[in-house]
Amino acid sequence: MWFDMKKYLIIGFAFLISSCSLIQFGGYNPPTKDELLSNSAYKWQKDSTDNFNYYYDPITMSQEYVDSAKIYFERNYPKLLKFLGIKEYRNKLNLFMVESRPKMKNIIGMETNGIANAKDNTVYSLFNANVKTYGMHEFCHVISINEWGGMYKEIWLSEGLAVNSDNIWWGFELHALANYLQHKGKLIPLAELVEKFHDYNNFISYPECGSIVKYLNEKYGIELIRELWKNGSIVFENKLHKSIKSIEEEWLQEINKHDYTAINYGEKIFALYGEKL
């Protein structure tokens, strides 16, 4: 059988995004699919499923990763649309599977694990022995930007939403991981994340915003998330008549219910990046 479920699960579980680059570089736009395909320096093989095109170099990209991608992305696509409250998405999505960060730099102009060109429905993601970007994160950015009426107002919400589209971070449930971070004294005040998301450590800001957005979605629903997307955190006051601080306190009460004793996120970060949390 061409597809081995056990291998797929192992690969699927190993996806580890540390951050994405959609926002950091604000005005930065990676090339479009057609621009890259017309660059003779690269040889891309194309494969397709119903909703995705996959481009990769067959010499350097493991076929196993491509086969798993074809299963993974189709399987998770309907879940992503449902999560975003979208019945149908009319564009085909493109995934360039890139095997190294230096190659990523050559292609798009900077080193990153993942980046999206939303207008072009194109995502560039890293797949190698250490980093396998099986996750809907970048595609969540693409579809939300194209379907929710343009660019988000605040980064924390957009990244929290994208983290939520996978509903886990490094294999950990989001509220349990947030509670773990709380007990380590690492959580960043929400008001700070709203103001200057990128001043803070990605290892904390991404999963923390993921947990906050998850909570907001559970408690208030996707419509509130869409309003936050459009108008920013002023919506807490205007719609809910609550301050950022009181929203944060509600969320902290929720995450306190989630057992974090089995979480070894700090050890994982150290093993992979040599950094202390």
Ligand SMILES: [Zn+2]
């Ligand atoms: Zn992102």
